[in-house]
Amino acid sequence: MWYHAAMAHTPPGETRERVLAFVTERLLAGSPPTVREVQDALGFRSVGTAREHLDTLVAEGRLAKDDDGRHRGLRLPGPPRARSVLVPLLGRVQAGALTEAIEDADGHLAIETKLPADDLFALRVRGDSMAPEILADDLLVVRRQPRAEHGDVVVALVDGEATVKRLRLVRGQPELHATNPRFAPIVPDTLELLGKVIELRRSFGNSYGKRRTAR
Amino acid sequence: MWYHAAMAHTPPGETRERVLAFVTERLLAGSPPTVREVQDALGFRSVGTAREHLDTLVAEGRLAKDDDGRHRGLRLPGPPRARSVLVPLLGRVQAGALTEAIEDADGHLAIETKLPADDLFALRVRGDSMAPEILADDLLVVRRQPRAEHGDVVVALVDGEATVKRLRLVRGQPELHATNPRFAPIVPDTLELLGKVIELRRSFGNSYGKRRTAR
DNA sequence: CGTGATACCACACGAATGTGCGGTATGGAA
DNA sequence: TTCCATACCGCACATTCGTGTGGTATCACG
Structure with missing residues (x-):
């Protein structure tokens, strides 16, 4: 033709x-x-x-x-991409109500991991108790687990509210330490651990093309 | 039957x-x-x-x-997921050779963004000049752009090697400042800007179930 | 000029796949 | 009891889809 x-x-x-x-x-x-x-x-x-x-x-x-x-x-070619899972971004995490909190998630973010999605959740950092390594508005991906090691950054329930701190074992006793020295260590009677922080994501807002620019 | x-x-x-x-x-x-x-x-x-x-x-x-x-x-139901693009993770970024560097990328990571993939690359932080906000081994997602604003965290070429610094305009003159005070500001004759850091990803290695654990 | 490479078109076959229709068993409500 | 909903089986049909075969136009190279 x-x-x-x-x-x-x-x-x-x-x-x-x-x-x-x-x-x-x-x-x-x-x-x-x-x-x-x-x-x-x-x-x-x-x-x-x-x-x-x-x-x-x-x-x-x-x-x-x-x-x-x-x-x-x-x-797609090459090694198969890590399976990505949708992790719920929780607005508020309060006493025990983790399951319920997941129901009304603020949204989801895609995480590349081999862990099952059920074990993960994400939350946005409030306050600067872990500054300067972890800043307000950072996103944290948390793996739900009841135990953690000395030195891990964990999410724990303190007075019914979720808080991010570093776990330290002092003479076998678990303590929650802020990085920011303005916050005193917390020595809980019983440590209520929600999980361990496994990833941090920080966004550096888009400001391209505005105001003062250099070359 | x-x-x-x-x-x-x-x-x-x-x-x-x-x-x-x-x-x-x-x-x-x-x-x-x-x-x-x-x-x-x-x-x-x-x-x-x-x-x-x-x-x-x-x-x-x-x-x-x-x-x-x-x-x-x-x-999957609900609003379509943000389009994710594969961003090349560059091992070494040197003078001008950004295009070539992308060819032999160390891998790719999936970023959810509306920006075209061509404008983005990622690199792993070396050294602690931006500590404590940005630490060694952090991953940075960079948007290629020739200009940036006062205060942006940028990737620039200094002595033919890529470096991450904060851009400051001092009396109209661009300077590259480390966060870590042990590093002196760099005042380049001509600022060679590779791009602006738009996202940081930090991984908190998996140590669950080993050695000392707390409840 | 011939030859090969590239880029494209046209058509057809068979397998993979979505869908429709009818049937069987169990349990609970009417 | 009858009736309906749920959960399952079996089969058949039309479409979607991957694949194979053969043909045309243009360019580059001898």
């Missing part, structure tokens, strides 16, 4: 990059595209064209594929 | 929870399961059974589905 000559060619490699970009975006969004979706997205009139680009990308190692003819079998 | 009575029933709702758990895990892993995969995973002998559970979950709003009969059309 005859078709217009003008569309027979684009700069070499350029189309392939756009195929890769499209597929990668879809994979990151969690829905592997089909060959025909690639065809439509790129405007090909033939499935075969899309397939050739995909095959080439796989051959080049820039994409990966489930072996057999599985539908939507495209994958 | 006749089949064994014992398998006709399980505690109400329990099976459905396992279906939901399976599907959610697969969705988070980036590969939406097929009805028959659900069937196999749960041990059903009929596709219809899996489909009924899935339909129920969708009707309850606990799962979402692409409208028509699209293959692998299961989705």
Whole structure:
């Protein structure tokens, strides 16, 4: 069959990059595209064209594929990405009510971990008792566990409210220490441990393009 | 047809929870399961059974589905998750060679952002010039931009090597200040800015279950 | 000019997959 | 008891989808 000559060619490699970009975006969004979706997205009139680009990308190692003819079998190359789980961001954590607190979470954040999502929650830091290492508004990812080691940063219940402190064992007795020296150590009768902090995330707000700038 | 009575029933709702758990895990892993995969995973002998559970979950709003009969059309409910991009983790960043450095990245980490992935890279902090807010081994996500504001934490090229400092404008002149007072401010002739730090991620290693523990 | 490489189109086959329909067993409500 | 809801099985059909085969246009290189 005859078709217009003008569309027979684009700069070499350029189309392939756009195929890769499209597929990668879809994979990151969690829905592997089909060959025909690639065809439509790129405007090909033939499935075969899309397939050739995909095959080439796989051959080049820039994409990966489930072996057999599985539908939507495209994958990202390289070592499989750590499974990411949605962790609830808790607004308030109070006495015992951790389960209930999770119900009305302020939102969720995606954490790459092999731990089950049920064991994790996140909270936003209030106050500066752990400054300067941990600042107000930092996000903390916490693993629920009833015990912790000397030196761990933990979330504990003190007077029915969750607090972030460093756990120290002084003569076998657990103490909760703030980093900020303005806060005195807490020596609880019974330590109510909600979990251990496993990750910190701090955002440095976007201020690009405003006011005073340098070169 | 006749089949064994014992398998006709399980505690109400329990099976459905396992279906939901399976599907959610697969969705988070980036590969939406097929009805028959659900069937196999749960041990059903009929596709219809899996489909009924899935339909129920969708009707309850606990799962979402692409409208028509699209293959692998299961989705997570609620607002679509923020698009996450893969950001290259650079081992060494040296003079001008940012593009080349990205080629041999040490790995990638997933960042939830609306910024294009091309504008971002990540690096691991070395040294304690920004202690105690930013510590050695912290991960920094950097947005490539040639300018920054007074007060921004930036990545700049000093003597051909990337360094993290806080940008200050002193009498209109850009200076790079460490937080740690043991480091003197750098007053560069020409400021070579690689980008602005937009996020910090710190990991608090896993030590659960070892040595000294408290309740 | 011929030859190969690249990029594209057209079409068709078979397998994977979503869906529809009917049936069986159990338990609780009417 | 009857009736209905839940939970399951079995099968069949149409669509979606991956794959294979063959063809056309343009460019680069001899």
